[in-house]
Amino acid sequence: MDNRRRRRIEERIAAEVLLALLLLLLALLQSALLPRPYGVTPNLLLVLVVCQGLLAGPTDAVRWAFYAGIGLDLCSGSLIGSHALALLGAVLLATLPLIRLSRGNWLVPLLGVTFGACAYHAILALIIYLSVAPVPLDRYLLVSALPEAAAALVPALPLYMLLHWQRTRRYGEVAIDVY
Amino acid sequence: MIRNRPIKIPGASPYRGPTLILVIVLLALLLLALDYFGMLVPVRSRVEAMLTPVLVWVRSSGDWLTDLAAPPADIARLQAEISALQAENSRLREQAIQLEAIQLENSRLRDQLRIEQARPWQLVGTAVGGRTPDTGRRVIVLAAGSDNGVQPGMAVIAQEGNQPPALIGVVESTGPQSAMVLLITDFSSAVSAQIYRGDTVVSGIVQGRWQRGSRIRLEEVDREAILNGGEVVVTAGLTARLAGDLPRAAIPPDVPIGTIETVATEGQQQVAEIRPFVDPDRVRYVWIIVDAGE
Numbered sequence: 001m002d003n004r005r006r007r008r009i010e011e012r013i014a015a016e017v018l019l020a021l022l023l024l025l026l027a028l029l030q031s032a033l034l035p036r037p038y039g040v041t042p043n044l045l046l047v048l049v050v051c052q053g054l055l056a057g058p059t060d061a062v063r064w065a066f067y068a069g070i071g072l073d074l075c076s077g078s079l080i081g082s083h084a085l086a087l088l089g090a091v092l093l094a095t096l097p098l099i100r101l102s103r104g105n106w107l108v109p110l111l112g113v114t115f116g117a118c119a120y121h122a123i124l125a126l127i128i129y130l131s132v133a134p135v136p137l138d139r140y141l142l143v144s145a146l147p148e149a150a151a152a153l154v155p156a157l158p159l160y161m162l163l164h165w166q167r168t169r170r171y172g173e174v175a176i177d178v179y
Numbered sequence: 180m181i182r183n184r185p186i187k188i189p190g191a192s193p194y195r196g197p198t199l200i201l202v203i204v205l206l207a208l209l210l211l212a213l214d215y216f217g218m219l220v221p222v223r224s225r226v227e228a229m230l231t232p233v234l235v236w237v238r239s240s241g242d243w244l245t246d247l248a249a250p251p252a253d254i255a256r257l258q259a260e261i262s263a264l265q266a267e268n269s270r271l272r273e274q275a276i277q278l279e280a281i282q283l284e285n286s287r288l289r290d291q292l293r294i295e296q297a298r299p300w301q302l303v304g305t306a307v308g309g310r311t312p313d314t315g316r317r318v319i320v321l322a323a324g325s326d327n328g329v330q331p332g333m334a335v336i337a338q339e340g341n342q343p344p345a346l347i348g349v350v351e352s353t354g355p356q357s358a359m360v361l362l363i364t365d366f367s368s369a370v371s372a373q374i375y376r377g378d379t380v381v382s383g384i385v386q387g388r389w390q391r392g393s394r395i396r397l398e399e400v401d402r403e404a405i406l407n408g409g410e411v412v413v414t415a416g417l418t419a420r421l422a423g424d425l426p427r428a429a430i431p432p433d434v435p436i437g438t439i440e441t442v443a444t445e446g447q448q449q450v451a452e453i454r455p456f457v458d459p460d461r462v463r464y465v466w467i468i469v470d471a472g473e
Contacts, residue, residue, distance in 0.1 A: 028230070031309040032237040059196035062203045069207065074226050075234060076311045077318050077352070077359035080219055081211030088204055124315045131215055132316065133367040143389070144315060 020067040027071025042151040043120070044159075045072060049087050050116035051160045053095035054108055055167055061091045079131060086123040090116035109160035110153060117149035224354035227320070231357040234308035235322045238463075287464055294336075294344050299472030300431065302336075303327050307463055308357070317365035317389050318351070321358045321465065328469045329358050332429040334414070337462040345435040345456035346370070346414060347465060358467070362459040363436070364389040371415040372397060372436060374406070381406070382415060385436055385453065395437065400449040406442045411435060412453055416471075431471030 026045055034041045045068040053061030069084025076083070094116035101108050125140050213219050264275065291304050305323035323329050331350050338344040348360040349368065361368050368387035373380050383400040397412055416432030437455040444450075 028233060028237060028309075031311075032234045033240070057196070059199055062200050066203050066207060070210075074223075074230055075309045075320075077227070077309075077320055078311065078316065079211055080214040080223065081207045081209070084207040085204070085211060088200075088207055092200070121315075127211070128315050135366055140315075 016063070019064070023064060023067040024071040024074070027068055027075050031072065031075035040147045040151050042155050043117075043148060044155060046087065046090055046116060046120055047113055047152050047156050047159050048163075049091050050094040050112050051109055051156070051163050053091040053116075054098060054112045054160070055103060055163055057099075058091055058095045061095065062088055065091045079127065082124065082127045082131075085127065086120045089123045090120040093119035103164060106157060109156045113152050113156040114149060117145070117152050121145035121148065224357075227354045228324075228356040231308050231320060231322050231354075234320060235306045238308060239306070290338060290344075291466055294338075294466065300468045301470035301472060302466040303329060303469050304464065304466045305358075307465060310460075316367075317348075317362035317387070317459065319348070319360050319362065319459070319462075321350075321360055321467070322356065323467065324356045324358050325353045326355045329353050329467050330429065330469075334430040334434055334468045335360050335465050336434060336468065337457045337459075337465045339457045339461070342456040343435045344466070345437065346430070347455075347457050347459040347462060349430065350467065360465075362389075363387055363455070364394050364459055370430060370436070371417040372412050373415040373432075374410050374412055374439075376410070382417075383412075383451075385412065385414075395453045395455055397439065397451040397453055398448065400451070402444060402447055402449055404449070406439055406449055406451050408439050408441065410439045412437055412439065412451075429468070429471070431468060434468075 023045070026048070030041070030044055034044070049061050049065040049068055052064050065087035066084050069082075069087040070080065072078070072083035072087075073080045094112040097115060098108055098112055121141075121144065125135065125137060125145070128135055129137075210219070214223070287304055291302050294300065295302055303323055305321045305327075308320040308322050310320070311318045321329075321335075329350055331352055333350045334346055335348045335350060336344045337347045346363060348362040349370070351359045351361040353359075363370060363385060365387040366389065368385075370385045371382070372385040373382045381400060381404040383397045386396050386398050388394055388396045397406070400406060413436060414430050414432055414434040416430055416434075435456055437453040439451045440454045441452045442449060
């Protein structure tokens, strides 16, 4: 292995560790710092990984979802892997149906976060149902899933626009239909 | 419609993305299974021991930020105080910060002493660290663990305003420096309870109801024992008397829980919605009953 290739691998590992630490820090802030009006808080990490999935594609976002999920599990005392699995499901369900839509469409983040929140809560409810105790799913939907999905929509558009702007500035993307 | 999909690099394998997704999903499932069967407990304990102090620190910083967003009158008063503090030298400011911390600790210890004088309990006080990031489960993380004598099954109490110190949850699991507490509002929480009425006692079970649309509810009450609004519900401590080896065995009797709000009849039993004395979602400092003194 030549030096150049080795250096590239080392740089990628360092970037991956940095990403994992950053998402762990965000999980920590979400668990301890975010306000909870009426017991509901906007799940910023869910919105973040879904927006990343919509902008960069699911392959990139599943790594974010995994690190963020493990961070949430460690900060909240839930089974390790439960939030990771829920976020992975959210990324896949949010990005795959919308993959052909333009990223400039402002409906994309709103639809993506809605789909993602549905998948996230469905998977979490299933894990709780199987590992803790049977929860009445209709009440869970009304009391937990729907309010949190609605709360997640609030930061969805601003966060998506911020990431889109940052990504456009970084990669200087050109619309493919121009060629 | 203009589409701006990422440009594919020639030569990149089309299977790389799906393979990575599959591997990560399988890894998450594997971790979930390992943790479910208790094989990640040592790792989890170590990580939680590292994270809990950080969580407590971040949470206390959050409280400070909340205080900054207080009403204008408070802001004016705080600004005046800040101006006064700025006039002091660094040694005095350091002393003021230390004094503030000591005062808070003193206040909490006085509360603890008052409870311990009124009750036979031995308490361990600790700050609340993290909370579950979603409403799926109602769990909090405490900055005290098995090194402080905390064990699974112990009752956790807190106090709010003029309300009596009341049950907010039960320790579910512990690490050396941290403990997970299942709040009484969680749907999987069930605590034996009773209502004193002269020389008789009405028994029931306090069931968490948060995920079902309310907070806590008294269930399994005999239909003939008429419940009234405003009656005080306390723990029965039945498990402690009957089966000392069960996880809930450390909940002593007569720990206040809340008051009855509304009563309804369901089949052969009565149920009552309970207003808890302490809102478990708002507590910042709690005490764990490590010895019920019985």
